[in-house]
Amino acid sequence: MSISRQCELVGLNRSTYYYVKRGEKAENILLMKLLDEQYTKTPFYGIRKMTAYLKSLGYRVSRKRVRRLLKIMGLETIYPKPKFKRKKSKEETVFPYLLDNIAVTEPDKVWATDITYIRMKNGWLYLVCVLDWYSRYVLSWEISNTMDSGFAIKALESALRISVPQIFNSDQGSQFTSYDFIQVLKNHGVRMSMVGKGRCWDNIFVERLWRTVKYEEVYLKDYVDFKEARQNLKEYFHFYNNERVHQSLDYKRPCELYFQNLKMTENNENNFLEKELTMSGYKL
Numbered sequence: 157m158s159i160s161r162q163c164e165l166v167g168l169n170r171s172t173y174y175y176v177k178r179g180e181k182a183e184n185i186l187l188m189k190l191l192d193e194q195y196t197k198t199p200f201y202g203i204r205k206m207t208a209y210l211k212s213l214g215y216r217v218s219r220k221r222v223r224r225l226l227k228i229m230g231l232e233t234i235y236p237k238p239k240f241k242r243k244k245s246k247e248e249t250v251f252p253y254l255l256d257n258i259a260v261t262e263p264d265k266v267w268a269t270d271i272t273y274i275r276m277k278n279g280w281l282y283l284v285c286v287l288d289w290y291s292r293y294v295l296s297w298e299i300s301n302t303m304d305s306g307f308a309i310k311a312l313e314s315a316l317r318i319s320v321p322q323i324f325n326s327d328q329g330s331q332f333t334s335y336d337f338i339q340v341l342k343n344h345g346v347r348m349s350m351v352g353k354g355r356c357w358d359n360i361f362v363e364r365l366w367r368t369v370k371y372e373e374v375y376l377k378d379y380v381d382f383k384e385a386r387q388n389l390k391e392y393f394h395f396y397n398n399e400r401v402h403q404s405l406d407y408k409r410p411c412e413l414y415f416q417n418l419k420m421t422e423n424n425e426n427n428f429l430e431k432e433l434t435m436s437g438y439k440l
Contacts, residue, residue, distance in 0.1 A: 180228075180279075187215065188225050189275050195231050196370050199363070229273040230282065230303060230329075249338050250328055254349035258323075260289045263414045266349075267295065267321040270362040271308065271329065272369075274299065274389075276379040283369075283389070284308050284331075286315040287362050291413035292402060294365070294393050295319075299386055305331040312340055325349040325359060368396070 187210060194201065194209055201209070207222045226232075260266050266289040274281045284307055285297040295315035300307035308331040324346050326332040332350070341348055351359050373392040379385035401407045 184225060185279060187217065187222075188229055188273075188280065191222070191225060191231070192229060192273055192275055192370075193375065195226075195229075196367055199231075229280070230271055231273060249333055249335070251348040251350045253325075253351055254323055254347065255325060263288055263290050263293070263416075264319050264321045265290060266323045266325055267315065268325040268359055268362045269308070269312070269332065270327060270359055270366070271303065271331065272366045274374055274379075274385065276381070276385060278380075281379075281382065281385055282307070284311050285362070285365065286311055287365060288321075288410075288414055289325075289361055291410045292361060292365070292405065293410035293414035294397055297389070297393060299382070299389065301382065303331065305334040305337050308332065309337050309340060312337065316340070316344055320344050321346055323347045323349050325351070327351050327359060 190210065190213070191206060194206065198205075203219050203223050203226070206226065207217055207219045210217045210222065255266065258266075267286055268289055269284060269286050271282050271284045274283045279301075281299045281301055282303055283297065283299050286295045287293070288295060295318055296311045298307040298311040298314075324341055326349075328350050331337060338348065369389075369392065373388065377388060379388065396410070398409060398411045401409055405413060
């Protein structure tokens with residue numbers, strides 16, 4: 157398959173193909189774009205099927221190579237697995253899943269978080285968000301070029317300036333099991349819930365959010381750099397929270413449900429107004 161045809165398949169400029177970022181070959185960056193799009197369509201595909209998919213497009217890839225790229229992207233196959241206790245390291249804390257048979261009927265009862273891969277023209281970034289389960293309102297988000305816990309903690313602290321949930325749900329990623337992340341939650345009296353490995357459907361609303369963000373925003377654009385990605389995502393999340401109606405919410409907007417019955421203090425109301433103005437591009 158020619159270079160021109162490869163770039164045409166994923167909407168990549170031919171000149172960009174030859175750009176090497178972070179030690180990754182240009183072809184690997186292109187393969188990661190293909191894997192990301194296919195994962196969004198079929199998150200249940202394992203290493204074998206992802207490898208077969210790339211081979212069907214004419215790429216000579218091994219399972220080892222595909223596994224490495226998916227690991228860089230932070231993508232894990234979604235399929236039902238039996239719940240089990242896994243060994244934990246001294247540096248992390250793992251909590252049980254608390255949301256079985258729990259009715260979430262009001263804002264701030266359950267918040268959830270996750271991290272996803274965001275493609276750019278010449279590389280990639282990682283996106284983390286904090287989402288209210290009841291309203292689907294995105295309380296905060298951050299992007300980073302690394303998968304360390306720092307940007308996840310920053311997003312959490314930003315959300316906690318608006319309100320405080322009863323339960324906080326996440327996967328068992330090292331960002332969320334780190335001591336510093338857990339301490340922020342403990343300091344606010346929040347109960348921690350964690351989904352098991354390979355059980356991402358237990359965090360279904362964030363998984364749906366990622367699918368929406370990618371199809372409605374990320375896949376329609378090729379961000380040139382960090383600054384452009386942040387600006388475009390800022391505009392999209394403002395639209396998502398305040399303008400986009402959701403069929404599953406009876407065609408209401410997330411902001412309507414989140415603030416409809418929420419008893420806000422003057423402090424978190426001011427924080428909300430400041431956040432919304434900032435996302436809209438205004439400065440107080």
